[in-house]
Structures are given as C-alpha cells and as structure tokens.
Amino acid sequence: MAEPVATLALEPVAERAGVARLMTRNRSVLFGGAILALVVLVAALAPVLGTTDPAQVEPVLRNKRPGAVTGTRNADGTQTERTHWMGTDSLGRDVYSRVLYGARVSLIVGISVALISTAVGLVIGVMAGYVRWLDGIVMRIMDGLMSIPAILLAIGLVSLSRAGLRTVIIAIVIPEVPRVVRLVRSVVLSIREEPYVEAATALGARTPMLLVRHVLPNTLAPLIVQGTFICASAILVEAILSFLGVGIPPETPTWGNIMAEGRALFRIFPHNILFPGLFLALTVLGVNILGDGLRDSLDPRLRSRL
Amino acid sequence: MLPYIGRRLLATVPVMAVVAVVVFMLLRLTTGDPAAIIAGDNATSQDVEAIRTKLGLDRPIVQQFVIWIGNILRGDLGESFFFKKQVSELIAERVEPTLALAICTLLLAVSVAVPLGVLAAWRRGTWIDRGVMGLSVLGFSVPVFVIGYLLIYLVAIQLAWLPVQGYQRLADGVGGFLERLVLPSLTLAIIYVALIARITRASVLEVLNADHVRTARAKGLGDAAVLVRHVLRNAAVPIVTVIGLGVALLIGGVVVTESVYAIPGLGRLTVDAVLARDYPTVQGVILLFSVVYVLINLVVDLSYTFLDPRIRY
Numbered sequence: 001m002a003e004p005v006a007t008l009a010l011e012p013v014a015e016r017a018g019v020a021r022l023m024t025r026n027r028s029v030l031f032g033g034a035i036l037a038l039v040v041l042v043a044a045l046a047p048v049l050g051t052t053d054p055a056q057v058e059p060v061l062r063n064k065r066p067g068a069v070t071g072t073r074n075a076d077g078t079q080t081e082r083t084h085w086m087g088t089d090s091l092g093r094d095v096y097s098r099v100l101y102g103a104r105v106s107l108i109v110g111i112s113v114a115l116i117s118t119a120v121g122l123v124i125g126v127m128a129g130y131v132r133w134l135d136g137i138v139m140r141i142m143d144g145l146m147s148i149p150a151i152l153l154a155i156g157l158v159s160l161s162r163a164g165l166r167t168v169i170i171a172i173v174i175p176e177v178p179r180v181v182r183l184v185r186s187v188v189l190s191i192r193e194e195p196y197v198e199a200a201t202a203l204g205a206r207t208p209m210l211l212v213r214h215v216l217p218n219t220l221a222p223l224i225v226q227g228t229f230i231c232a233s234a235i236l237v238e239a240i241l242s243f244l245g246v247g248i249p250p251e252t253p254t255w256g257n258i259m260a261e262g263r264a265l266f267r268i269f270p271h272n273i274l275f276p277g278l279f280l281a282l283t284v285l286g287v288n289i290l291g292d293g294l295r296d297s298l299d300p301r302l303r304s305r306l
Numbered sequence: 307m308l309p310y311i312g313r314r315l316l317a318t319v320p321v322m323a324v325v326a327v328v329v330f331m332l333l334r335l336t337t338g339d340p341a342a343i344i345a346g347d348n349a350t351s352q353d354v355e356a357i358r359t360k361l362g363l364d365r366p367i368v369q370q371f372v373i374w375i376g377n378i379l380r381g382d383l384g385e386s387f388f389f390k391k392q393v394s395e396l397i398a399e400r401v402e403p404t405l406a407l408a409i410c411t412l413l414l415a416v417s418v419a420v421p422l423g424v425l426a427a428w429r430r431g432t433w434i435d436r437g438v439m440g441l442s443v444l445g446f447s448v449p450v451f452v453i454g455y456l457l458i459y460l461v462a463i464q465l466a467w468l469p470v471q472g473y474q475r476l477a478d479g480v481g482g483f484l485e486r487l488v489l490p491s492l493t494l495a496i497i498y499v500a501l502i503a504r505i506t507r508a509s510v511l512e513v514l515n516a517d518h519v520r521t522a523r524a525k526g527l528g529d530a531a532v533l534v535r536h537v538l539r540n541a542a543v544p545i546v547t548v549i550g551l552g553v554a555l556l557i558g559g560v561v562v563t564e565s566v567y568a569i570p571g572l573g574r575l576t577v578d579a580v581l582a583r584d585y586p587t588v589q590g591v592i593l594l595f596s597v598v599y600v601l602i603n604l605v606v607d608l609s610y611t612f613l614d615p616r617i618r619y
Binding site: 140141143144145147148149150151152153155156157158159160232236239240243244245246259266267270273274277278280281284285288289292 | 320321322323324325327328329332335443444446447448449450451452455456458459463470553554555557558561562565576577580581583585588589591592595596599600603
C-alpha cells in the first residue's frame with residue numbers, strides 16, 4: 001500500500017518539472033526569450049555601451065550619416081573622436097545613443113502594460129465569472145470598449161491629459177483590459193462547472209478559498225500567454241503614439257520619437273527611421289515568438305482560444 | 307432567420323450605448339476645464355464662460371449626455387473648434403481617401419492571405435508552411451510605419467516606380483488615383499495578411515482532417531476541387547470572422563498609414579484633431595469608426611447562416 005501513496009505525493013512535482021522542461025525545450029521560447037533578453041541587456045547596459053547623453057543637442061554635428069566620425073575639441077585643446085554608428089539626427093543628437101536608451105521606454109511600457117492590464121482584467125474577469133448579476137453588465141461594458149478600435153481609443157485617451165509615460169501606459173491599458181476580462185471569465189465559467197470544484201463546494205470550501213486554490217491557478221497559463229502578446233502590442237502602440245506626436249514628449253528618446261523626428265528628412269537620411277524601426281521590429285518579433293512558444297508549451301488547447 | 311437578425315440587431319444597442327458613453331466621457335474626463343482648453347491660451351474668462359454656456363457644460367452631466375446623444379442621432383456631430391466647420395461636413399470631405407484605402411487593402415489582403423493560408427495548411431510541416439507562418443509572425447511584429455517608410459524608400463525613392471506620397475481624388479483620373487494607392491494599401495495589408503493567413507491555415511487544417519474530405523478524395527476528386535468545394539467552404543466561418551475582427555487593425559493602421567503617406571483622410575484628421583485638442587472632431591471620428599466596426603461585424607455574424615447552412619438560430 002505504500003507505493004501508490006508515494007506516487008501520489010510525487011506527482012505534482014514531476015508535473016511542474018515537466019512544464020519547465022517543455023518550456024525550455026520549445027525552440028520558440030528559447031529563441032524569442034533570447035531576443036528579449038538581448039534587448040533587456042542593451043537597455044540596462046545602455047550607459048556603458050559607448051553611448052553619449054541621448055538628449056545632448058549638438059548643432060554642428062547634425063545630419064551625419066551612419067558611421068561618420070566627428071571630432072570635438074576639448075577645453076585643453078585635445079581632440080576627442082567619436083564614431084556615430086547610426087548617424088545623428090537633425091539636431092545633432094547621436095542616434096545610436098538614442099536608440100539604446102529608447103529600448104528602456106519601450107520595455108517599461110510593454111512590461112507595465114502587460115502586468116497592469118492582466119491584473120485589472122483578472123480581477124474584473126473573476127468577478128464577472130463568479131458574480132452572476134455583475135456578469136451581464138460587465139460584459140456589455142467590455143463589448144462596448146472592444147468595439148472602439150484599440151489605437152483610436154488610446155489616441156483619444158492620451159489627448160485627455162498631459163502627454164507622459166503614465167498617461168501613455170493608462171491609454172494603452174484600457175483597450176487591452178476587455179480582452180483579458182473575456183479570457184479570464186471564460187476560464188472561470190468552465191472551471192466552476194468542473195467536478196472537483198463542485199466537490200470542494202460540497203465539502204464546504206468558501207468562495208475565496210475556491211478562487212485561490214482552484215480558479216486562479218487555472219488562469220495562470222492563459223494569462224502568461226496573453227500577457228506576452230499584450231506586451232508586444234503595447235510596445236507597438238507606444239511607438240505609434242510617439243510617432244504620431246501624441247505620445248511621450250519628443251525630447252525623451254523613444255523609438256517612436258526618433259522616427260517621428262526623422263520623418264521630415266527621411267528621403268535624404270533614412271537612417272533615423274530605419275535603425276529605431278529595426279530595433280522596434282526585432283523586439284516585438286522576439287516577444288511575439290516567445291508568446292507563440294509559451295502558448296504551445298503551456299497549453300496546446302489555447303491555440304483555438306487566442 | 308428573421309428573428310435572429312432582429313435579436314442580433316437588438317444586441318448591438320447596448321454595445322453602441324457603451325461606445326456612446328465612452329466617447330461622450332472623453333471630453334468630460336479631461337484634466338482641467340474643457341471650456342478653457344477649447345478657448346485656448348489667449349481667451350478671457352468671458353470667452354470661456356461663453357463657450358461653457360454654448361456647449362451646455364454648465365448643465366448637469368446626464369442632461370448634457372441626453373442633448374449630445376440627441377444631436378448625434380440627428381446627424382449633428384457638433385462644430386469643430388479647430389477647423390471651424392461642422393464635424394459631419396469635415397468627415398464627409400475626408401471620407402473618400404480612407405474608404406479607397408480601406409477597400410483596396412481589404413481586397414489585396416484577402417486575395418493574398420487566403421491562398422497563402424490554404425497553401426500552408428495543405429503543405430503542412432514543409433518549408434512552405436514554415437515560411438508562411440514565419441512571415442506571418444514577422445508581419446505582426448514590424449510596425450506599419452516602418453513598413454511604410456521601407457516601401458517608400460525602396461519603391462518610390464530608389465526605384466522611382468511610384469509617387470512618394472499624397473493622394474489624388476478618383477474624379478481627377480483613375481491612373482493617378484490607383485498609382486498613389488498601391489504603396490499605402492500594400493503597407494496596410496501586411497499585418498492584415500498575417501492575421502488572415504494564420505487563421506485560414508488553422509481553420510483549413512481542422513477541416514482537412516474531417517471525414518468528408520477523405521471521402522471526397524476517395525471518390526477521386528482532384529486537389530483543387532477538394533480544396534475549394536469541400537475544405538474552404540467549411541473553413542469559411544472562422545476566416546470571415548477574423549476578417550471582420552481585423553477591421554479594428556485596419557482602422558488603427560489607417561491612422562498611421564495616412565500620416566506616413568500624407569493622405570488627407572479620416573485617419574490624418576483624427577491625429578490633427580488630437581494634436582489641436584479639437585474634441586468634437588475626435589469624438590465624431592472615433593464614434594464613426596466604432597459604428598462602422600460594429601456594423602461590419604454585425605454583417606459578418608449574419609453571414610454565418612449563408613456560409614454554413616447548418617447554423618440555425
């Protein structure tokens with residue numbers, strides 16, 4: 001009789017190890033994760049990667065092509081030579097430095113939007129799925145919010161108050177929340193019908209206990225996947241808002257701002273748009289590939305739902 | 307069928323109501339006094355007061371909403387602060403470029419994406435499949451404006467095949483009209499193609515394994531006939547659904563694409579209005595786009611019964 005008890009006790013541990021192994025064995029997770037890790041590293045190490053102050057305006061050095069070497073005379077008469085790997089913009093700011101520092105804004109926006117919208121969506125979704133009379137009202141509001149195209153809603157929301165990081169994050173979070181709410185609600189609705197939840201209820205488990213022990217763990221996998229996709233889309237939307245001139249103030253180096261600045265002289269100096277665009281595309285691609293991999297390895301059933 | 311249409315129409319009422327409330331709240335949620343923002347920096351307090359009374363901002367908020375919604379229903383979207391014109395007039399002037407761009411993009415995207423998705427599913431696991439899926443992830447990740455500038459740089463500047471930017475009205479000649487729509491439509495179509503191709507592949511894959519497809523093959527039907535008559539028809543519902551849902555992406559993309567290509571459409575109007583804090587115009591455009599989006603998806607829902615006769619309501 002000792003044997004079955006031992007296997008029972010071991011099972012959860014083995015299962016968890018399996019998930020971790022599945023995740024790391026999935027090529028998409030590794031590849032996307034590697035790209036993302038690289039961008040995070042670049043953002044964190046920006047000050048020591050040969051950058052200068054990204055906001056420093058040097059009119060003498062404006063509109064240099066990528067790879068241009070410039071020399072500036074120091075106070076003691078010596079020359080300092082600098083290579084502008086990605087050229088300079090029309091105010092003489094070093095594009096390489098701006099692109100590297102711009103990674104910070106994109107990552108901050110992507111990660112905070114993902115965390116906030118999944119957290120808010122989780123709370124509302126659980127309430128909608130569990131409190132019958134709330135369900136109808138909440139879901140109609142969510143349907144209404146979802147029928148305003150996300151970028152338009154974000155543009156409308158940023159116009160409400162002074163442009164800044166916080167406004168932009170909130171403006172991107174609001175259109176994302178309904179998508180999370182729908183997902184969480186559908187998980188909650190299917191879990192509450194499960195026999196083991198019924199059994200727990202019959203045994204006298206209270207609602208908070210049920211939520212923590214049975215409902216929340218089941219929302220984790222889909223939320224991680226959804227959160228990854230939200231992160232990718234938030235990075236894109238932030239860049240779009242900045243590019244259109246309604247996002248983060250232009251002096252802050254963000255990929256969208258660098259591109260917006262480069263628009264006027266695009267025909268002659270395309271590097272101002274191409275380099276930040278490349279970084280932006282690579283980052284979003286990494287996050288999307290990571291999301292695809294996570295979806296496939298965490299829960300194959302999600303394929304149809306997301 | 308008819309009761310279904312009726313019920314489905316009724317279901318859009320609460321959705322539209324929520325949209326209306328959200329759009330209405332946009333102006334009222336501004337930090338600070340909307341009347342002062344509208345009046346601008348050089349306004350006297352009398353000016354601000356006059357604007358407040360004119361817009362009815364001094365009345366209770368529910369009353370304001372009722373007046374506002376009443377005006378909207380009569381087609382009166384208010385007057386633009388910035389353009390000094392009726393918003394409805396402004397929208398009417400700008401609708402042609404946006405409509406042309408959207409229709410072109412839609413046709414282009416569907417005619418490229420559906421065959422690609424079918425091909426990927428048909429050749430599942432081969433390099434064709436991996437290539438299509440890889441391109442689709444790429445299409446999701448490269449921002450619309452980066453694609454736009456890349457295309458402008460390569461096709462319009464380096465190769466000089468097409469005009470760089472701008473728009474020409476259909477009335478001023480079909481050639482110039484189409485010539486200036488090619489690059490913007492291509493730009494806008496990419497993310498849409500990525501979306502549709504992905505769903506088409508998934509949907510076709512599911513049907514390919516169905517018994518009736520095996521039967522069709524067993525009775526000696528050629529590949530093309532099997533794909534079109536037995537597979538694609540049965541895979542149509544998810545594909546049409548995603549085309550409808552993708553209109554949201556299309557609308558978002560229009561705003562960006564029109565800015566990149568200097569097209570004087572509704573998307574450009576939205577951005578200009580936001581920059582000028584011209585709230586009636588922002589509200590009008592967002593409302594219009596949302597109504598269009600909801601209506602398109604209503605049509606999509608109704609089309610299910612034609613696409614799949616098994617669906618009965």
